[in-house]
Amino acid sequence: MAMWVFGYGSLLWNPGFEVAEQRMATLPGYARSFCMRSIHHRGTEAEPGLVLALDEVADARCDGVALRVSEGQEDTTLAYLRERELISSAYLEKMLEIGLADGRRVTAVTYVIDADHVQYCGGLPLEEQAQIIARAHGGRGPNREYLLNTAEHLHALGVADPDLDWLARRVAAISA
Template structure:
């Protein structure tokens, strides 16, 4: 049975594991949001950045990629993802149903935000998000790189996100 992982942020452009197949997919009842303060990868404890998370919202839909893990790599991939995504316990690992463009469905390993975690910061205004992203830098590099890569990869696969597109334009203007 194929193991699927739902990618909506950096997994789109940096999965870090062997991907056998990519399918555009939609996850119901969550939306992509810069609602997690990043104190490791794209910021520090002193100056947190922001990273995307899936924030629960009944009726919402998040378009992304379902990534099929290469056969025989399931355990290694899950270990890798847990080390990467669960570094501060702000994400919760869930098996959630995704719907492919062709109408098929699958259960996918999905990382969603824990709204009770100290790093959760849902509801920030887009301008505040832009100001934070423009200046934060963490262990994996500038927060701007994370935003720009995610926005451009979404656009490449025909899944532009209006909020991310606005943020990318605004953060570029702030950098001038």
């Protein structure tokens, strides 16, 4: 059986594993937002950044991509993703059903926020998010780079995300 991974943030532009197939996909019941404080990759414990996570929200949907893992690479890919995504246990690994643009429904490895975790910060005003993202920097680089890469890739895929677009413009203005 094929292994699928749902990408909605950095997995869009940096999956880090061999992708055999990529399809546009939708995950119902979750919303993409900057609701996780980043203390490793895009910030520090002293000055946390923000990264995207999937927050469970009734009637929401998140558009992203389904990435099919190359056959024979499932175990290696899962180990890689767990090391990358579960670094602080703020994400929960779930097997969730997603809808592919071609009509298929598949189960995908999906990383969603643990709303009870100390790094959860859902509901921050967009201006506050922009201020944090503009200044934060972590082990994988500036927080603004993460935002801009994600926004650019969503545009390239034809996925509208008005909050990310606003944040990209605002962070660019703050950083200028």
